[in-house]
Amino acid sequence: MSEEYGPDFVTVTDEDGNEFELEHLGTLEYRDNTYMAFVPADMDEDDEDFGLILLRVAEENGEQILADIDDQEELDQVYEQFMTQLFNEDDEDAQ
Numbered sequence: 001m002s003e004e005y006g007p008d009f010v011t012v013t014d015e016d017g018n019e020f021e022l023e024h025l026g027t028l029e030y031r032d033n034t035y036m037a038f039v040p041a042d043m044d045e046d047d048e049d050f051g052l053i054l055l056r057v058a059e060e061n062g063e064q065i066l067a068d069i070d071d072q073e074e075l076d077q078v079y080e081q082f083m084t085q086l087f088n089e090d091d092e093d094a095q
Contacts, residue, residue, distance in 0.1 A: 039052060
């Protein structure tokens, strides 16, 4: 994500048709899959539901979609990889 042009936003629609605007924090290639990390764009950081949202890029009917990560072990591993990536970027920015 390029900070030069500001944050990237995406609108996603859940199974119930509700739309949510998310701020894209980063993309990760891990174990032959692509994952994306987001935070809610319209929610205060102090809100109890605020948090990191991890989604897997999947293909459905020839189109790329963002899918939930249903496997808890996979979710935990991807979370750890994103945390390492995000903290490494913060360390590099501080230098």
